[in-house]
Amino acid sequence: MSAVKLEDIARQLGVSISTVSRALSGNGRVGEKTRQRVLAAVQESKYTVNAVARSLRLRDARNIGIIVPDISNSYFAAVIKGAQEVCRQSGYALMVCNSDEDRSFEEEALRTLLEKQASGLILASVGGCAELLGQYAYHDAPIVFIDNIPQGVNAADVVSIDNLAAARELTRAMLARGYREIGMITGPGDQSTGSLRRAGFEQALVDAGLALRPEWVLEGDFRMASGRACMESILRLEERPRAMIIANNYMTYGAINAIRVAGLRIPEDIALAAFDALDETGLITPLITSLNQPAQRIGRRAAEIILSRLAGEERREDEEVVLKPVLFEGGSW
């Protein structure tokens, strides 16, 4: 309501608005004594620049948006931290949105960021907002996908691990441990993260000359309850696998729960390996063997790509940064 603006300071000092603006930004020439007077008055009056007005004038909001499916998931929290670090250093604000694993919420967030003139967007999509994404291209705001690459998007900047290869390697490592009867709890088939991890798993089995057992492969939704439900089904089978690969952290927690409730031991009765099951507390026993995405690095690289896009005028090739996951060997296999 009563915020101090450039005009107030200008009037108080008997100079023009433009002089005050230039004294602050250092963009035009201003005499040394006037500059000092302005700076003093600004200090004294607690003037704060109005970023809304500035953004309008500059046609640049200097903020980048990030949408994740679940802010409580430590994996995404780390991604956010990484992105924030980069934004902070470059004077951009990071606008964090949570889609709650819901398409319409994701769409809503997308629309809000679009209206707020986000300069760029980091998106861990749950899928299916193709038209809205087109508008970003129209505003020519760069988009970087992390994690899932929605259907309908063919060329784009992407920062992620190679999910297919990763799942294949993880499965191979499990095979190398001697396990032959391996099942999997995958993610939603319509998300690339889900389907690629499944494909990698199946490839590894086929390569090893093993038959696929469809009843051992269940599809979850990346949430804890579904991990638990899937594992319960598995445990009810007459003939059950000796080991399971699980496509993300939360489903793993649910699965462990089911295993404990059934009174079984890990890995003696059933072995586990997972994606991102990184347990920051280090208190879940046995420690879960998992292939961990370098979450913070993903966030950082994604933000860096956005910034470089914003800086460079020329449109380069689509950038696809493939980061290497890190295998943590716990006691769960």
Added chain:
Amino acid sequence: MSAVKLEDIARQLGVSISTVSRALSGNGRVGEKTRQRVLAAVQESKYTVNAVARSLRLRDARNIGIIVPDISNSYFAAVIKGAQEVCRQSGYALMVCNSDEDRSFEEEALRTLLEKQASGLILASVGGCAELLGQYAYHDAPIVFIDNIPQGVNAADVVSIDNLAAARELTRAMLARGYREIGMITGPGDQSTGSLRRAGFEQALVDAGLALRPEWVLEGDFRMASGRACMESILRLEERPRAMIIANNYMTYGAINAIRVAGLRIPEDIALAAFDALDETGLITPLITSLNQPAQRIGRRAAEIILSRLAGEERREDEEVVLKPVLFEGGSW
């Protein structure tokens, strides 16, 4: 760059900008057929309102800021979710900032939000930004404190549990269980959350006629490493307490780690009760007895208070909403 604006649509239709604006907002009167024509053109051209320009004109950015010390902490993640829910329903955007438990980062976030003309602010402060907070009052943006109430702030809207009473009750419950030699790992003494919880603990002991053992009360910084370090010190004591109360979740995880490393059992060798040690995975054993803050409700109420302040013109009394924590009894005592 090439975003469609009202002017483009107006020109295309041969009407004025104001007509298009009014057709969209429904604020002024517009003939039915023109309204239809406008709506069609808007659809077709994929027009998106420029929120920056609108905010400037309306002098209202319609966004509320929230600053938390650690976005990875599930407690704060839940607070954010609660606040977001309310914002979503009322058409406000929530701008999430992470201070990383660092004062200068907090200050930076505060300044950014101020510049972006945040309509309101929810603050879980790590303390010490009194001057900047003054400017919010100046912009008359309502502030609601959650968790810690920084020094230098005397009257304000607050949503939290009654930390003193809560610590007292938790300690009493522990005494009722028969424990007499109780220590505590507190939070930073300069944060009200830390000092109040400590005070409540001490009160309960004094009320019970027990002597305070200063060597059993250590001050941590709410992070995991400090919880571990403090517990290690405790375990090194010749005469050590039979039970510990720990002021937050992360320090508890560190403490459990130390206990396990020392080869001791919970609760047989040392019993634990904590604040917010809520373990979403349910996999840490034994389940930790803890007094849990209704995090999501706190976020929701805080946002609601902001909105009601923004709606009501008249300045009411400072509002202090005291929510009740929930005791979860696990096997750690």
Added chain:
DNA sequence: GCCAATTGAGCAATCGTTTGTAACGTGATA
């Protein structure tokens, strides 16, 4: 002492919306 060069500061347009007010056109009534 005069003209050119250089510096300092102001004017005014602009960014895209919203909205008070004025103007316009149509139809009805006297």
Added chain:
DNA sequence: TATCACGTTACAAACGATTGCTCAATTGGC
């Protein structure tokens, strides 16, 4: 036909900052 009323639309002024351009003032060189 003139007047009035009413429903529609256009005009233009904001919101607060940035910046190209202009012009006045100071300086310096000859």
